[in-house]
Amino acid sequence: MDILLYMVMTLLGFVGSFFSGLLGIGGAIINYPLLLFVPSTLGVAQFTGREVAAISMFQVFFASLAGLIAFRKKGEKTIHNGLVLYMGTSILLGSLAGGFGSRFLHGDVINILYGVLAIIAVVLMLIPTRVKQADPEGVITFNKWIAAISAFIVGIVSGVVGAGGAFILIPIMLTVLKIPTRITIASSLAIVFISAVGGVIGKITAGPFPIIPTIFVVLGSLIGAPLGSRVSSKINVRFLRYALVILISLTAVKVWSSIL
Numbered sequence: 001m002d003i004l005l006y007m008v009m010t011l012l013g014f015v016g017s018f019f020s021g022l023l024g025i026g027g028a029i030i031n032y033p034l035l036l037f038v039p040s041t042l043g044v045a046q047f048t049g050r051e052v053a054a055i056s057m058f059q060v061f062f063a064s065l066a067g068l069i070a071f072r073k074k075g076e077k078t079i080h081n082g083l084v085l086y087m088g089t090s091i092l093l094g095s096l097a098g099g100f101g102s103r104f105l106h107g108d109v110i111n112i113l114y115g116v117l118a119i120i121a122v123v124l125m126l127i128p129t130r131v132k133q134a135d136p137e138g139v140i141t142f143n144k145w146i147a148a149i150s151a152f153i154v155g156i157v158s159g160v161v162g163a164g165g166a167f168i169l170i171p172i173m174l175t176v177l178k179i180p181t182r183i184t185i186a187s188s189l190a191i192v193f194i195s196a197v198g199g200v201i202g203k204i205t206a207g208p209f210p211i212i213p214t215i216f217v218v219l220g221s222l223i224g225a226p227l228g229s230r231v232s233s234k235i236n237v238r239f240l241r242y243a244l245v246i247l248i249s250l251t252a253v254k255v256w257s258s259i260l
Contacts, residue, residue: 005044006216012038013220016056017063019247022228022235028056032114032161033251035217045213049110053102053161054209055217061196062218066225068189080187083179086144087151088194091165094155095195099202102160111255114161117168118252122245142177150176151191159199166192167248185232 016031035052039045047055102110150172151165158165166188173184203209 004042005039005213008039008042008044009213009216010220013059013063013217014224015220016059016217017066017221017224018228022232022243028060028158028161028167030247030251031059031217032056033254036111037254045210047210047213049108050102050105051210053110054203055214056161057099057159057196057199057203058214059217059221060192061200063221063225064189064193064196066222068193069226079190080140080179080183082144083142083147083173083177083183083187084190084194086147087169088191090148090151091155091158091169091191091195092198094152094157095159095165095198096155096202098156098159099199100159100205101156102202103205103207105160110161113157115252115255117157117161118248118255120168120171122248122252126245140179140183142179147177155195155198158195159202165195 012031012034015034016028019030032052035047035055036049039047151169154165154168154172158168169191170184170188173179173188174181179187
């Protein structure tokens with residue numbers, strides 16, 4: 001039974017991290033419901049919402065790190081340093097607070113919070129927007145206060161549910177800050193990694209979590225994230241956005257159906 005559990009956890013880590021590299025997300029948006037439902041359905045394990053949040057946060061950390069390294073190896077120039085600085089710093093502080101505070105929340109509350117975030121993300125992604133392009137010198141401007149404040153709020157909530165926050169951060173960057181899609185995807189991966197650093201520290205201080213299953217999820221993540229990043233560069237950005245909407249919608253429906 002343990003061998004089956006380890007195989008399942010590795011596969012789930014691979015699936016989540018593949019979408020992490022493909023869409024510039026941490027992977028928790030899909031891994032959270034998978035970890036919550038698949039092991040219990042197969043009868044190999046039964047994780048609480050708090051345990052799933054901890055496993056997801058570690059998966060996000062390593063998946064985003066692997067995806068970021070893959071982007072760097074390809075020589076991608078689409079990571080915006082200004083966005084990473086302002087939003088990364090804010091989301092780090094928020095995720096530290098959220099990860100530590102999750103110890104005081106019941107698993108059902110964490111599930112509901114995840115479901116609410118997923119709905120908000122879908123709505124934002126479906127709002128038509130005219131994406132801002134860089135000026136003739138290649139400079140992209142954005143509202144630094146909105147970027148910092150929104151990232152801090154996202155960091156708090158994502159720290160609670162064990163996510164990097166990209167599934168809500170990406171719609172904000174596209175719709176509110178109006179950052180070009182390709183730059184949004186690459187930059188969000190760097191911001192998610194910074195968020196995951198704070199989230200992991202918060203989860204460790206929040207109490208014990210299933211270490212062995214977490215290790216196998218991470219192993220799957222290290223394989224899937226680079227593969228997703230390579231596929232990402234070959235896909236039209238419009239399809240990437242639609243794929244993210246579909247992905248978030250499906251996971252939101254599954255989580256809310258279990259809650260209700």
